[in-house]
Amino acid sequence: MKEAEEPAGNRGMRAAVAASPEPTGPPVQSHPDMLHALVQVAADTVGARFAALVHVGPDGHGLEVVESVGLEKGALEALRAAEAPAAWRRLGEPWNSGEGRAEVPFLARTGASSCSVRPTAPAPDHGPLLLFGDAGLPGDRETALLDALVRTAGSLALARDIAAPLTRAMEAVEGGITLVAARAPDMPLVYANERFSELTGFPPEEIVGRNCRFLQGGQRDQPGIDALRAAVAAGRECTALLHNVRRDGSGFWNEVHVAPIAGADGAPEWYVGVQRDVTERESLRAGLARERAEFRRILHESSNGVLVLDEDGAVLYANPASEAMLGRSASALESESFGVPLDDRTGPTEITIKRDAHDGGRPGIAQLNVTRTEWNGEPAWLAELHDVTARRHAEDAARRMAWTDPLTGLGNREFLREELEQAVITGAEEDGRCVGMLLLDMDRFKEINESLGHAEGDRFLIEVARRLQSTLRDNDLIARFGGDEFAVLLGRVKEVDSVTRVADKVVEAFHEPLQVGDRRIKASCSLGISLFPGDADTAAGMMKHADAAMYAAKRAGGSGYQMFRPDFVERAERRLAVDQGLADALAERQFVVQYQPQVALGACPRLSGVEALVRWNHPERGLVPPGEFIEELEELDLIGELTRYVLDEVCRQIAAWSGDRRTPSSLCNVSVNLSARELRSEELVSALAAIIDGHGIDPGRICFEVTESAAASDFVQATHTLGALRELGARIALDDFGKGYSALNYLRVLPIDTVKIDREFIRDLPGDASSTAMIRAIVEMARGIDKHVLAEGVESFGQHELLQEIGCDFAQGFLYGRPSPVDGLPTGDTLHLSGSDGS
């Protein structure tokens, strides 16, 4: 590689340099600075005191100064006034410093001593030429450069225009300027201005003659370098961004604009480069890019769907989470219409979304949040979607929990109702199928529960559930409705027989006692059966009918099943009405007490007392007898309240009678009924004692009546409670004797004063010999153990006479008086026998 000798004129260059016009296409715009720069470079190249680009018209006339450097105003005017010397027109040689000198009269105004001319090819006699003052003799390299400059300047001047790339180069005039020899080996740098040295820290003497890659600092692998190489190879203009290294090793971003300057053959001979430090801009841009990337990453990784929608609801942007939520790719979403989003300012708005395949494409739920925003300067909606499907599923699970009976783990009433509804719908669609519902209630559960205690009672229910599960098939649905009520759903049954077979199996399953802790408990159940579509066509109807059938099974004695019959409905409805009305009735004191006389039998029968009998004074039905509501009150756990109410009424009445001299004192002996349940209540005795005491009544006036079956159901407890009542001073009568268990031993052990013989034994008197014999035996036995005997249901005089003859102590019945309000009671001890004669 041949090193160019360094011309003196290369030092102290001042001007900016531009490049050649674009090889193809017309020049587009005049740019005076460009020509100025070219002229300056030319002056610097040969170290001239001044330089001017002069246009000479044909025949040497019309001299025009296009551009000049280093000429004072006066000298310039003198030049403009001059005729082009004839010698200039003859200039065939590239360089002639002598010939023109004498013929240049303006020279005196310039301070230069010589003037030389360089014409522009290819028209030496006219056209543009360069005029130098005191120019040095150019070397080969300078001559070549000058040729190029003159050619360029000439064509520019001829066009009076300047090409766009040059304009851009000139705009970057504050940048560093370099000139590279395109045809020299390794394309050495031949020129660099001061700005370039300021920019890079390299003084020109260190870098001229070297390839510009010294700026790269080893960073060869840059896209900008590739672009630059490609442009140079093609002889094209190019702008590239390079990361370069200053002399002190610091890096900077260099935006290089390179343009070729064509040689005489039209191929690039020089490349002029303008360098600009864009580090600040680039770091700003990098910061912005980083920020954008960061935001993009946040949007990308966000589990929330983010949509930007235009004013009409079309998707402008969708992040990946929204892709998953809406089941479409972002590119598919963009251009789709989501719709103008409307949310609720007062709370979350939930929308249903289609989730992507990983969830089987099942619909999900998203909360929608909407914000007004701008997108590319246009008003837009920002819609955020927060997927709450999982939360909803969790809530559904919680709801499912609400379908479970926590005690047994079986389904609850809601569960069975839902299943029944499904079964009914499915059954309705499949011809010939029916659905069976079994409602099961444990017999005597209340007694079991109360005798076991609640904890054991719960264990008993768990055992019932197990027994049902082991008896039934896996696909028979079992539920617990609460308390001791269970239900079984038999779906898709082909025939009614298979339902009754299941019911039989369940009833039989309880023949074997249940093991509760270390106790074996004998249990039985009553089942009611309803069928779809035979008995009802809705789930609610089936449940209602199964309930009615179950009650019928109960009434039939329990431990069995009953198929639904339409006439159950009326009864069930009546029962329901009773249940609903009873609680209100107690609160509104709709119960009234009536009194039925009791008579001491003897030679002259006389009033011995009354039995208080409660009636429900129903607002529509009138007086309702106790048979229709006592059992229901027991089930509703309201019987204690009724008893206290009745006893209170009775005590008040006794107090009233006691203060009235006209009333026979025997009226004040009042019998009050206690139910079986009450006998098991711990608080009964103290509650009753408090009422009696509250009215200041002699407890001996009160006789509590309990039925034989009630006493027998929990014999130990009954003995205890009755004993306590007796200790208060009250008397005790055993009601309905002979009807139930009738163990004679009860009579001996129970703390009672009177035995009341059930009306069934009296009914056939006086003609029936066996009844007569039994009554005789009871009377005889009672006397032996020091108890009184009262005969119930005495309706005829014949019965009365016989009982008298047998020696029965007391009697009660229509013969002596029906139950009546206070004002219907006898006013004296002596009775008028009003009953029928019975014959």
Added chain:
Amino acid sequence: MIRERPLMKLVLYVSSSTGDIDRIVEQVRTFLSARGVDESALRVVDVARHPARAEAERILATPTLVKIAPAPVRRIVGNFADPDAVASALGLDMAKPQ
């Protein structure tokens, strides 16, 4: 003389699989009746039962209410509780009928 109201056609897309569709349908009906629009102007599509139709109409989320007539077609999605917001988003004039 009473100017005839322009024919209105709306389709409401709801999903019975997750949403409380009765409430939404009721909201839209109330909105329409308050504006004197006959119920027959509204068609309700349950996308859970007619997924293909929702796909064909490119329904991205439900509930979506599409106003087909009068032009231009507009769709709104989300909460339809505020009648003014619904009217404005559908591009219907805000004036209520006398």
